[in-house]
Amino acid sequence: MSENDSHSPTNFVEEIIEEHNASGRFDGQVLTRFPPEPNGYLHIGHAKSIYLNFSTAQKYGGTTNLRFDDTNPLKEDIEYINSIKEDVHWLGFEWNGEPLFASDYFDQLYEYAIELIRIGKAYVDDSSAEEIRELRGSLTEPGKNSPYRDRSIEENLDLFERMRAGEFEEGSKVLRAKVDMSSPNLNMRDPIMYRILFATHHRTGDKWCIYPTYDWAHGQSDSIEGITHSICTLEFEDHRPLYDWYLDNLEIHHPQQIEFARLNLSYTMMSKRKLNKLVSDKVVDGWDDPRLPTLAGIRRRGVRPEAVIDFCERIGVAKANSVIDIALWEHTIRQDLDPICKRVMGVLNPLKLVIDNFPEDEVIEFDVDYFRHDAESHETRKVPLTKEVYIEQEDFMEDPPKKYFRLSPGREVRLMSACLVTCTDVVKDADGNVVEVHCTYDPESIGGQAPDGRRVKGTLHWVSAKYAYDAEVRLYDNLFTVENPSVGELEDIVNTDSKQVIDAKLEPAMAQAKPGERFQFMRKGYFFVDPIDSTEGDDLYFNQIISLRDSWAKIKKQ
């Protein structure tokens, strides 16, 4: 309670909080909330909100409530509640106490509504949805009062109670706040507080047949919980006057709503509606499909929560609409993985390379560091070299362009950690495709260095053909490749380009990989041993988390 030494705010949200702390508005308390509607899985955009709410509260010694905004029984489901809890925990956050539910406040909300009726600030309207829409006016024209607006308090009380009792049909009546039909802010033109819905709620069952709208439920829920700062996205700015109006008229604890710009990521589709459709149409393999920007998908792909948090820190927070470059997301993931991943060799598109002067049955075993030489760990594994090895198809070119440093006829390159080889010949199939490359190796160069000190410009990863470990490797496109795709385009993208399943050749040590481990396949990218599909010591499935920089990018540009 004593230390109020300036934390130096790092964004506008913290500035607002510090103003409150300075004025004593909330006694220096900071209690935020993360209020998802349980109608879908959380995605990377929600991570920004989660991070903002939790980290801001933490910074000021406060806590954060997890509250499910479950006011619409038609769209919500218990399945989503569990996934949301799991995802928030995965990011490393602990909410304050038990998860809370707007539906827990239905009784209190009902009492508040009666209170508003009693002070003449709410009324039951018998108008149809169409009539209400028409009387609401337009963006430029004021609305008109409903013919039911001036009912007596007694009649409103009676009607509202009977609404709750189930005496009226769906759509026949609503409870509205009596604000101002001529307000330039549409949200203030007698907003609807309750609608009749004979729907079974996933938590309250059939207890209610009237359900509060977002505007009516949200602020009061914040208030009931003693929230101090209600941080939400920009589109609710127009709702803040209403948020304040309810609280002022009820004369109850009044949190401050603060709005920030939601996250947009280039090439990434974050529409809940479209994600829902991809999943329900089974275009993707569930909510945790690694191609999806859902937190479940990101996790399944192999991204660590540390990277997600780092990303949220890097993007900052402001009120300007913005689009974050997907490159920052990828950079952050590589940055996180680089120091912790073992480096191994894996050939994704094998091309056989025969070392003609290598003895037929000889095996040379190398102890190779899992990490770079400057790393702390010097753990090693055995890598066998045999007469026949696989190299990457793209690491050989018969007619190399300029600045291509890898293998081509007559050229000498290094087989990483092993030796230098020089290409002497190629074998082609009937169509003229290279199917085998022949080389000679320099026995003096075992270990990778030539005693005469000559340098080679290319270093290739490779795997012994005889001892290769076969595993399924799945390459995923970097989320989505088209800006703002339509549902149709999305399905095309997902079906055609976004996932490649490859039978890859990995070095033998990879047979001991454990589900959940992450590796860097040198010159290829970072891979995650899919913990759900893989069985320890048996079949292993590798998800590509993220590629290394495309080594072809520079060449393509020339």
Place this chain on the structure above:
RNA sequence: UGGGGCGUGGUGCAACGGCAGCACACCGGACUUUGAAUUCGUUGAUCCUGGUUCGAAUCCAGGCGCCCCGGCCA
């Protein structure tokens, strides 16, 4: 003359009346048994027009542009 919000390099975020900075991207050099990483460096911005001021991204006025709002969704 509907209301609300926002305009800083290609992208995102800082600077809150005092030398426009950081990150990503880009480009170039060094290093390298990963064309990765690392490292050094270059290019590049205050929406416009006025005003106040010794001094304006910042304050004021007027424009312009973009986003959100007419669910009984959240």
